[in-house]
Amino acid sequence: MSDKKIVKERIEKLRGEINRHRYLYHVLDKQEISEAALDSLKHELAKLEEQYPESITSDSPTQRVAGRPLEEFKKVRHSSSMLSLNDAFDQEEMKEWEERLKRLRPDIKEFDYYGELKMDGLAVSLLYENGILVQGATRGDGITGEDVTQNIRTIEAIPLKLENPANEKSGKTDGLLQKAFKGRFEVRGEVFMSKTSFEKINKEQKKKNEEPFANPRNAAAGSIRQLDPKIAAGRKLDFCAYDIVTDIGISTHEEVHQMLEFLGFFTTKQNRHCGNLDKVFEFYNEIQNSREKLLFQIDGIVVSVNNISLLKELGVAGKAPRGMIAFKFPAEQATTVVEDIIVQVGRTGALTPVAHLTPVKVAGSTVSRATLHNEDEIKRKDIRIGDTVIIQKAGDVIPEIVEPLKRMRTGKEREFVMPKNCPVCGSPLVRQEGEAITRCTNSQCFAQNRRRLFHFASKGAFDIEGLGPKIIDQLIESELAAEPADFFELEAGDLEPLKRFAEKKAKNIIEGIQARKIISLSRFLFALGIRHVGELMAQDISRLLLSKADNLKDIVKFAQGLTREQWMEIEGIGDIAADSLVEFFHNKKSLKIVENLIRAGVEIEKERKAAAGILTGKKFVITGTLASMSRDQAKTRIQELGGRTSESASRETDFLVAGENPGSKYDKAKKLGVKILGEKEFSEMIRNKYAK
Ligand code: IVH
Numbered sequence: 001m002s003d004k005k006i007v008k009e010r011i012e013k014l015r016g017e018i019n020r021h022r023y024l025y026h027v028l029d030k031q032e033i034s035e036a037a038l039d040s041l042k043h044e045l046a047k048l049e050e051q052y053p054e055s056i057t058s059d060s061p062t063q064r065v066a067g068r069p070l071e072e073f074k075k076v077r078h079s080s081s082m083l084s085l086n087d088a089f090d091q092e093e094m095k096e097w098e099e100r101l102k103r104l105r106p107d108i109k110e111f112d113y114y115g116e117l118k119m120d121g122l123a124v125s126l127l128y129e130n131g132i133l134v135q136g137a138t139r140g141d142g143i144t145g146e147d148v149t150q151n152i153r154t155i156e157a158i159p160l161k162l163e164n165p166a167n168e169k170s171g172k173t174d175g176l177l178q179k180a181f182k183g184r185f186e187v188r189g190e191v192f193m194s195k196t197s198f199e200k201i202n203k204e205q206k207k208k209n210e211e212p213f214a215n216p217r218n219a220a221a222g223s224i225r226q227l228d229p230k231i232a233a234g235r236k237l238d239f240c241a242y243d244i245v246t247d248i249g250i251s252t253h254e255e256v257h258q259m260l261e262f263l264g265f266f267t268t269k270q271n272r273h274c275g276n277l278d279k280v281f282e283f284y285n286e287i288q289n290s291r292e293k294l295l296f297q298i299d300g301i302v303v304s305v306n307n308i309s310l311l312k313e314l315g316v317a318g319k320a321p322r323g324m325i326a327f328k329f330p331a332e333q334a335t336t337v338v339e340d341i342i343v344q345v346g347r348t349g350a351l352t353p354v355a356h357l358t359p360v361k362v363a364g365s366t367v368s369r370a371t372l373h374n375e376d377e378i379k380r381k382d383i384r385i386g387d388t389v390i391i392q393k394a395g396d397v398i399p400e401i402v403e404p405l406k407r408m409r410t411g412k413e414r415e416f417v418m419p420k421n422c423p424v425c426g427s428p429l430v431r432q433e434g435e436a437i438t439r440c441t442n443s444q445c446f447a448q449n450r451r452r453l454f455h456f457a458s459k460g461a462f463d464i465e466g467l468g469p470k471i472i473d474q475l476i477e478s479e480l481a482a483e484p485a486d487f488f489e490l491e492a493g494d495l496e497p498l499k500r501f502a503e504k505k506a507k508n509i510i511e512g513i514q515a516r517k518i519i520s521l522s523r524f525l526f527a528l529g530i531r532h533v534g535e536l537m538a539q540d541i542s543r544l545l546l547s548k549a550d551n552l553k554d555i556v557k558f559a560q561g562l563t564r565e566q567w568m569e570i571e572g573i574g575d576i577a578a579d580s581l582v583e584f585f586h587n588k589k590s591l592k593i594v595e596n597l598i599r600a601g602v603e604i605e606k607e608r609k610a611a612a613g614i615l616t617g618k619k620f621v622i623t624g625t626l627a628s629m630s631r632d633q634a635k636t637r638i639q640e641l642g643g644r645t646s647e648s649a650s651r652e653t654d655f656l657v658a659g660e661n662p663g664s665k666y667d668k669a670k671k672l673g674v675k676i677l678g679e680k681e682f683s684e685m686i687r688n689k690y691a692k
Pocket of ligand 1: 083085117118119120121122123190242243302320321324
């Protein structure tokens, strides 16, 4: 199939699925997938349409913003449109928003804002006549909503009669308050459900064998639109007020909130005045860090230009007021594609299938892996390779697949089959009766693998900064790494949920790993952990191999063709090492590890032109601390000049370079009669010759 055809098919699938969810969500109050997941589908569609504008049709979900009221409720025309808000997801977008405001009002030097919590519920309008609640209506399509007065009346947080419970506090606003009590007075706000009520209701749903609600917003919406008010009353709904529509002469949004409190409405106590955009950012960060502790769900903050007449002057663009914006928290769900399901061997030999995903941003960081726990879980959720899936990252847990979007299937998806043999050591696998876990029968398997990973990242090998045994153990345990190639495919978002992993640390490690993607061939060979091949021998081998080929693929091919005798032609390689090399380059599993590294993007450094032969044939050992360079820098220089380095002194050693506080190598070298160089002598040796 041509690329264009594949894209067209994907676009059609996306449209069908988005339309179905919109109908469920807006018309039937049912929600099968989260808003974040639906947004993710819409985002993909919008991107494809941007690339292929000729594919845009007038009925594409990207071309519509709507929502119909249900037929069964009496319709109510709103006094003024119930608008929605535009979203911003990061500081950049917030700055762009402010820039737009500044372009509209260049006379204003600094905008003054009010920040409030963005409740995750549904908007309603409450109408009071002479202080008495006469009508409650849903937003509907913004112009016409549904009359849900009966249900609204069951919500204790909504005053049936406007009063001023904090009379003495109102002071100079008293005149305004009196206006609220006279004639028509309209308040808008959000009906929502607390986290505890939500859990309780879902338990009851389960007991009744009914579908649980996907989230509190969904539960609140489903409840407020119940035709039977008894059901709504049993659902423990809450209400938070955020706007007064009737003009009673209030001048700032901050005062609107004070007034709402005076009138007996609940408003979120965290809301506050923010004198500029930096203060808004501070507010956002504080709220984001403390949102877990809130008793209800929020999905961001709402930021408004505080001055109401200015807010009105700025006007409306499309369906949203220009002077207000929703600064949302990063979505905790997203959709992506399962590219493969790979089985990983854990610490105890337990096999865990892990989904390898097309990298996607969830809750602010990129994720490429999700654990699938075990074979039964894959069957239960019916996840197939090639599926478009919803993934979720809640709190500090490792991302998981919520469900596949089965309607997105093309027929090319493959079912996962648990292998019969361990993917690491090839031993047979067993799954005991009544157990969900499949295990590798070879107790040595994991231990070897773990050591191989430690060795791979260690100093003489890939020398990956920050990637020590403790972290590698965590990676193994959480099924993020089973073989060296896995290191190179990690994203910061995969690490963050692990213990003691701050965002910055995760980023540093990923950078450390990526920085070593291009590596010298000798380090690469040493890192493979070929038995009897030490650092020095790896250098000798790499010199030979580099004279034959300059890329890993060809080098491996060449090495595969070498016989025991040919290996032994390399200086320092005896029969034991030669046998081990032949074994390694003929072993399918070893070759697979190498192949996967190449596939993960590991490359060897192009051979640096050494100042030919200056230190050729000379073997160095370095001990102690050098003042002018690190030990690694010294090693690199020696190698660049054709010399070789080793970690321990032997009869073969030509020079021992001794820095400050030399270790036991010094004594050994002295005993063996190795020539000892001080730092000064060594520097001169490499500088003089290096300069030539
Ligand atoms: S002000 C012009 N303030 O968010 C709309 N809305 O995405 C004025 N929402 O439809 C809304 N908390 O349902 C406002 N503190 C808050 C809010 C809030 C939640 C909802 C509201 C609105 C939607 C827009």
